Amino acid sequence: xTPTDGGTPRQxxxxxxxxxxxxxxxxxxxxxxxxxDLGALAYDDITVARLRSLGAGPGWNCLDVxxxxxxVARRLLGELGVAGVLAVDRDTRFLAAHxxxxxxxxxxxxxxxxFDPGRFHLVHARFVLxxxxxxxxxxARLSELLLPGGVLVLGDxxxxxxxxxxxxxxxxxxxxxxxxxxxxxxxDVSWTPRYPQMLHDLGLDAVAxxxxxxxxxxxxxxxxxxxxxxxxxxxxxxxxxLVDDADVDAAIRYLDSPDCAALSPGLITAWGRRPGGAETGxx
Ligand SMILES: C[S@@+](CC[C@H](N)C(=O)[O-])C[C@H]1O[C@@H](n2cnc3c(N)ncnc32)[C@H](O)[C@@H]1O
Numbered sequence: 001x002t003p004t005d006g007g008t009p010r011q012x013x014x015x016x017x018x019x020x021x022x023x024x025x026x027x028x029x030x031x032x033x034x035x036x037d038l039g040a041l042a043y044d045d046i047t048v049a050r051l052r053s054l055g056a057g058p059g060w061n062c063l064d065v066x067x068x069x070x071x072v073a074r075r076l077l078g079e080l081g082v083a084g085v086l087a088v089d090r091d092t093r094f095l096a097a098h099x100x101x102x103x104x105x106x107x108x109x110x111x112x113x114x115f116d117p118g119r120f121h122l123v124h125a126r127f128v129l130x131x132x133x134x135x136x137x138x139x140a141r142l143s144e145l146l147l148p149g150g151v152l153v154l155g156d157x158x159x160x161x162x163x164x165x166x167x168x169x170x171x172x173x174x175x176x177x178x179x180x181x182x183x184x185x186x187x188d189v190s191w192t193p194r195y196p197q198m199l200h201d202l203g204l205d206a207v208a209x210x211x212x213x214x215x216x217x218x219x220x221x222x223x224x225x226x227x228x229x230x231x232x233x234x235x236x237x238x239x240x241x242l243v244d245d246a247d248v249d250a251a252i253r254y255l256d257s258p259d260c261a262a263l264s265p266g267l268i269t270a271w272g273r274r275p276g277g278a279e280t281g282x283x
Contacts, residue, residue: 020131033094035228040071041221046212060121066128069094077102126155133186143202148277156192158268170262173251176243180236195270204272213266223255
């Protein structure tokens with residue numbers, strides 16, 4: 001990235017030829033909603049527990065950006081009893097499939113400089129900013145959408161091992177996935193550990209972060225999520241030259257085998273509160 005876009009160690013693609021949902025992970029391809037839901041199954045309990053502990057509850061108006069199938073938005077409404085959720089996505093077909101009282105939808109591109117959906121007690125984005133080459137600008141924009149005292153919660157992938165783990169079909173597949181998505185749409189997870197500092201630099205208070213790595217148990221939601229993700233990102237992965245089709249197939253088989261003994265990439269969740277206003281909930 002350029003110094004104005006996070007100062008990451010990776011170089012940007014000369015010209016990322018595509019965007020999420022266009023070059024890869026197309027919502028019109030059968031089963032894409034199920035793939036997103038596998039990720040949600042792996043992480044929603046962690047995310048919802050964190051949102052609850054940050055005070056999300058009755059009276060809160062919430063914004064969930066890149067909301068996918070809406071699993072977090074629905075649990076905010078159903079379990080935490082928030083007043084309303086505006087779910088934003090560049091493609092709202094999965095959200096529209098399951099209407100719910102209190103859930104409003106907005107089809108919009110986060111990278112649009114005119115994106116201005118209002119002000120909220122909670123602004124949440126999970127597995128979205130990592131895919132956006134303009135992530136630093138988008139993060140700043142999201143922080144401006146907070147009411148005084150409101151909290152910005154960002155979740156993205158963090159990968160503590162793929163650069164150092166012993167070579168295996170699994171490791172090569174993880175590396176090829178990150179490289180292929182980077183070359184294709186500009187995805188970059190190398191800077192996500194900097195979230196806390198970036199939120200602090202945006203002027204937010206009470207910044208903190210946590211990491212959750214779900215166990216790669218054969219048949220688990222996270223193992224099935226990676227298998228499906230690699231199948232769908234196969235073209236981007238093989239284009240890197242790091243893996244071929246047979247390697248991708250071997251890595252997918254490994255995930256479902258009793259020999260699987262690897263560490264998954266995980267979820268880093270970082271948050272910070274906009275100064276001022278009444279305290280909206282416990283930190
Ligand atoms: C990996 S999914 C994550 C979905 C959900 N946040 C979750 O964690 O289950 C990424 C979502 O972000 C959306 N998205 C990607 N780029 C976007 C953009 N520029 N503007 C709005 N939404 C975008 C995609 O359409 C997709 O629904």
